[in-house]
Amino acid sequence: MSDIQSSLAKTFDSFISQKVNSISPSGVRKFFELLSSAEEVVSLGIGEPDFVTPWHIREAATRSLQQGYTMYTSNYGLIELREELAKYLELHYGLSYDPQSEILITVGTSEGLDLALRATLNPGDEVIIPDPCYVAYSPCIILAGGVPVMVPTSRENDFIIKASDIEPRLTKRTKIILIGYPSNPTGAVMSKEELNKIAELARQYDLLVISDEIYARLVYGVEHTCFASLPGMKEQTILLGGFSKTYAMTGWRIGYAVANSQFIEAMVRIHQYTMLCAPIMAQAAAIEALKSGESDIEMMVKEYDKRRRVMVKGMNDIGLPCFEPKGAFYTFPSIENAGMTSEEFSEKLLMEEKVAVIPGSAFGQCGEGFVRCSYATPLTNIQEALKRMGRFVNKYRKS
Ligand SMILES: Cc1ncc(COP(=O)(O)O)c(C=O)c1O
Secondary structure: OOHHHHHHHHHHHOOOOHHHHHOOOOHHHHHHHHHHOOOOOEEOOOOOOOOOOOHHHHHHHHHHHHOOOOOOOOOOOOHHHHHHHHHHHHHHHOOOOOOOOOEEEEOHHHHHHHHHHHHHOOOOOEEEEEEOOOOOHHHHHHHOOOEEEEEEOOHHHOOOOOHHHHHHHOOOOEEEEEEEOOOOOOOOOOOHHHHHHHHHHHHHHOOEEEEEOOOOOOEOOOOOOOHHHOOOOHHHEEEEEEOOOOOOOHHHOOEEEEOOHHHHHHHHHHHHHHOOOOOHHHHHHHHHHHHHOHHHHHHHHHHHHHHHHHHHHHHHHOOOOOOOOOEOOEEOOEOHHHOOOHHHHHHHHHHHHOEEOEEHHHHOHHHOOEEEEEOOOOHHHHHHHHHHHHHHHHHHOOO
């Protein structure tokens, strides 16, 4: 950089807010930038379904456009969509929410997360999160003025966040427990028993729970327990969900937040001035997804499950011990045998064998020693990646 360039960079730096300066760029994005410069890569780095949105859902959006639905909707979202969601939550979890006041349609689960945090946090309030966890949790908490408090999870406990590990980290400033399950990056699913213990803490210490259940429908051989369905938790939970993963709709940017009307009203106060509403064509597509998308979910889950089994066995066979994830579409094998950090492992693997995985450290300190491998990619890619990774592990295996 020349002297002029560096002094210009310094000047621009002073315009950037301290909050933004305090958050680091996503380790996942950093890795994708590296990836874009490499060729013939088999990628297990993907965090989105490899399926295209089912045709009937796309058709519903096209039809709504043809009929001229191109306007803003209510800030809360189309009432028909909220009514469908209310039916869905009743059917799957026996939960009864008022579509008029307790359901908000958001621009992806991402917006729901941001709104939930900004609507509730005062400067310095602490938010409990699992380590490792989804890359957006910590930055979103900081941007909302809060303080993330990481609770370590480990392979020994199948990466479950345990109430007994949360309790010693509670302080007078703790306001929220933010959990996400099935988990990105580990694929861990919370048992009802463990969730009940967290609910007990929430009751005892009067904490709000934000439960990110975007992967709720992608579970294999286990049942998903919705946090809000636990005794007494409906009033104390902001439930976040979305269409991105369940219906292969990442590009549509549509999700929802469900909670007591006071929380929803507070979130709408931000949403009305920032997003106004989620895109109307995406809302039309989401109505169709809820009405007739069950068989699509079934088909995709069956396919993910097949790939999951191949990947878990394959990782264990090549010397990357891998606990069995029961949800989402990620495996989180240990790379201990290779004797390098997860970032070194991922970079070397990409350069030498052209396989992309995400370093576990991108998801928190406790992710170190692991890599995230997605099976949202065809079986042939998984098999090829395993072959290349096997070669790589053999080369670097600690004797
Ligand atoms: C745990 C988790 N929450 C939220 C999101 C964001 O999803 P959306 O596309 O609905 O904004 C993701 C995306 O990867 C995720 O993994």
